Amino acid sequence: MFAVAETYNQARLNDINHSNMKIFCTHCGVDVGEDGKTHQSIDYFALLNSTFGWKVITPADPNQTDRIVRYALSTPGNFAVIMGRSKLPTVTGSNGTPFFGEGYEYKYGRMDIIREGEEVALVCAGNMLSIGLETWNKLNESGKKSSLISISDWSDLHPEDVKSMADFKHLVTLEDHNVKTGLGTAIASAMMEQSLSTHLVKRGVSEYASSGKPPDLYKSLGLDADSVANLIKSLK
Amino acid sequence: MQQISAEEKGSKTAMFDNWRGFKSPELSKEWHDKLTEMAREARGNIIKMTSLAASGHPGGSMSSIDIYLTLYNMARVSPHEPWRDDRDRIIISHGHTSPGAYSALAAAGYFDAETAIAGFRQAGSPFEGHVEQSVPGIEWDTGNLGQGLAVGIGKAIYAQLSGQNFHTFVCMGDGEQQKGQISESRRIAVKYGLKNVTAIIDYNKLQISGNIDDVMPQNIAAEWEADGWNLISIDGHDLNQIYQALHAATQIADRPTVIVATTVMGKGVSFMENKAGFHGAPVKPDDLPRALAELGVVNNMDELIAKRAQGAPPEFNRPDSGKIKVISGTPITYGAEVKTDNRSAFGNALLSVADANLGQKDFSIGVFDCDLAGSVKTAGFASKYP
Numbered sequence: 001m002f003a004v005a006e007t008y009n010q011a012r013l014n015d016i017n018h019s020n021m022k023i024f025c026t027h028c029g030v031d032v033g034e035d036g037k038t039h040q041s042i043d044y045f046a047l048l049n050s051t052f053g054w055k056v057i058t059p060a061d062p063n064q065t066d067r068i069v070r071y072a073l074s075t076p077g078n079f080a081v082i083m084g085r086s087k088l089p090t091v092t093g094s095n096g097t098p099f100f101g102e103g104y105e106y107k108y109g110r111m112d113i114i115r116e117g118e119e120v121a122l123v124c125a126g127n128m129l130s131i132g133l134e135t136w137n138k139l140n141e142s143g144k145k146s147s148l149i150s151i152s153d154w155s156d157l158h159p160e161d162v163k164s165m166a167d168f169k170h171l172v173t174l175e176d177h178n179v180k181t182g183l184g185t186a187i188a189s190a191m192m193e194q195s196l197s198t199h200l201v202k203r204g205v206s207e208y209a210s211s212g213k214p215p216d217l218y219k220s221l222g223l224d225a226d227s228v229a230n231l232i233k234s235l236k
Numbered sequence: 237m238q239q240i241s242a243e244e245k246g247s248k249t250a251m252f253d254n255w256r257g258f259k260s261p262e263l264s265k266e267w268h269d270k271l272t273e274m275a276r277e278a279r280g281n282i283i284k285m286t287s288l289a290a291s292g293h294p295g296g297s298m299s300s301i302d303i304y305l306t307l308y309n310m311a312r313v314s315p316h317e318p319w320r321d322d323r324d325r326i327i328i329s330h331g332h333t334s335p336g337a338y339s340a341l342a343a344a345g346y347f348d349a350e351t352a353i354a355g356f357r358q359a360g361s362p363f364e365g366h367v368e369q370s371v372p373g374i375e376w377d378t379g380n381l382g383q384g385l386a387v388g389i390g391k392a393i394y395a396q397l398s399g400q401n402f403h404t405f406v407c408m409g410d411g412e413q414q415k416g417q418i419s420e421s422r423r424i425a426v427k428y429g430l431k432n433v434t435a436i437i438d439y440n441k442l443q444i445s446g447n448i449d450d451v452m453p454q455n456i457a458a459e460w461e462a463d464g465w466n467l468i469s470i471d472g473h474d475l476n477q478i479y480q481a482l483h484a485a486t487q488i489a490d491r492p493t494v495i496v497a498t499t500v501m502g503k504g505v506s507f508m509e510n511k512a513g514f515h516g517a518p519v520k521p522d523d524l525p526r527a528l529a530e531l532g533v534v535n536n537m538d539e540l541i542a543k544r545a546q547g548a549p550p551e552f553n554r555p556d557s558g559k560i561k562v563i564s565g566t567p568i569t570y571g572a573e574v575k576t577d578n579r580s581a582f583g584n585a586l587l588s589v590a591d592a593n594l595g596q597k598d599f600s601i602g603v604f605d606c607d608l609a610g611s612v613k614t615a616g617f618a619s620k621y622p
């Protein structure tokens with residue numbers, strides 16, 4: 001909020017001037033919680049993606065945050081790393097070890113496939129991956145097979161990744177950002193440009209949220225694991 | 237007109253070390269005369285440029301031109317190496333005075349004046365309507381008023397952190413002073429004791445809609461002084477006073493200086509002086525010969541029109557600004573059992589990168605937050621590297 005929405009024109013001029021600015025935003029979207037709608041910035045991506053140079057990255061968990069901070073600090077250009085204040089579980093692979101830990105190499109612009117499945121893919125933006133994983137577990141328990149994908153770098157979706165997402169019959173995107181101008185919209189546009197399509201359901205922030213605990217706010221917006229699992233179960 | 241003098245063509249080190257950077261307290265008679273002649277020619281070029289493009293901002297350009305000429309000719313900058321690392325930084329915050337900036341840079345030998353005049357505001361030309369880095373010598377693209385000081389202060393902090401001794405000069409308009417970002421920047425400069433930054437305000441008392449006090453009453457000098465800046469007030473058309481103020485500003489040991497330079501919008505052409513209408517409108521074609529005659533410059537508009545018709549001038553080559561030399565350090569891995577927030581992982585990674593680069597040549601890191609150090613997890617960095 002204070003780092004981008006408040007200073008958008010400065011960010012724009014820095015981009016025009018080819019600066020090497022690094023912005024680290026520790027508060028993102030509805031996850032800000034109790035401070036309420038004036039403090040919940042759901043527009044980092046839309047604002048900075050209106051420039052040509054800024055790269056927006058939303059790390060999925062503390063391990064990926066660590067790698068992304070190091071990457072942004074040592075790479076030329078303007079970067080905005082958007083995090084969140086809620087404590088998150090470490091994301092693990094199917095084998096139970098940290099997914100973004102030892103052996104993981106962060107590659108800017110590539111998606112991560114956290115769980116493999118068929119027909120439906122749940123595509124999570126950044127720190128929504130923990131809710132995504134919770135959703136996937138619920139679906140798995142009820143016997144519904146789905147894929148779980150994490151995308152941290154929304155500004156530059158890789159054409160191959162877009163192509164593989166189009167292979168699913170249903171795509172559900174989950175983001176703590178304005179649903180009109182976020183990751184779901186970026187994927188839809190990138191897919192059409194490749195003459196590809198699929199059924200897309202976008203789940204994100206659809207109105208200014210209120211003040212409260214993030215899990216309660218997510219629930220009221222239909223962004224909690226139960227709501228998303230029910231949505232996915234209903235897809236035929 | 238003088239382009240590059242013989243001694244300047246010599247060793248670039250000599251050029252920087254001997255006399256540039258306002259070292260001597262007085263402007264020499266020789267340079268005074270040279271700058272006077274350049275100013276006359278430059279005012280003509282401002283008028284020709286804006287008339288040819290049928291748009292642009294001659295008024296403020298003509299009030300700022302004596303300041304621009306003094307800076308681009310006397311500061312530690314080089315037309316041969318506009319981007320050398322140890323150059324003084326000259327930022328023009330009221331970027332609409334591009335005709336003045338381009339004319340002054342041409343006079344200082346950065347490029348040929350006629351190229352700038354003919355290509356001004358022409359599609360595809362580097363000589364854009366507001367100052368842009370596409371023109372050698374222009375440090376920062378501006379045009380959105382009120383932002384140049386913050387940029388200058390960023391550069392001054394960079395110099396302070398990395399132990400470099402270049403000076404940053406920020407030229408600003410007086411109407412521009414109404415923008416709030418300026419007061420935020422002023423306070424930062426004083427907080428960090430930035431003696432290496434100087435602001436120069438073109439106090440021509442006019443802006444687009446007329447008198448600056450009618451648009452928004454303010455007390456410019458008192459506001460800067462109240463924030464702790466060293467104030468020098470001068471006649472912004474007296475080259476000796478401009479030079480002496482810049483010399484004095486670079487001598488102050490503990491704080492930044494603001495030079496409030498009283499000027500005349502449209503200075504040099506009788507019917508343009510003190511007319512707000514010339515803020516953003518060129519001289520009418522019928523009045524052009526009279527304006528050029530008053531300045532005593534050649535009226536070569538026909539040639540310039542023909543030159544413009546040949547199309548936009550080519551781009552200048554600009555060297556790559558270089559790679560970032562930062563070691564990314566060893567990643568920290570949080571186990572499957574750990575539950576923490578990404579912002580804490582960020583704070584730890586930031587500290588770890590700073591540790592990994594400690595003592596590296598060319599590495600300095602400045603971390604800024606919005607008075608939320610605990611919340612945004614920069615406190616760890618702050619306590620280790622205060």
Ligand SMILES: Cc1ncc(C[n+]2csc(CCOP(=O)(O)OP(=O)(O)O)c2C)c(N)n1
Binds near residue numbers: 411443
């Ligand atoms: C942020 C912003 N607001 C408004 C403008 C429009 N504008 C361009 S020049 C100008 C007047 C500036 O006055 P001053 O600084 O006194 O310059 P001068 O008229 O002396 O050239 C304004 C308001 C702008 N460029 N940027």
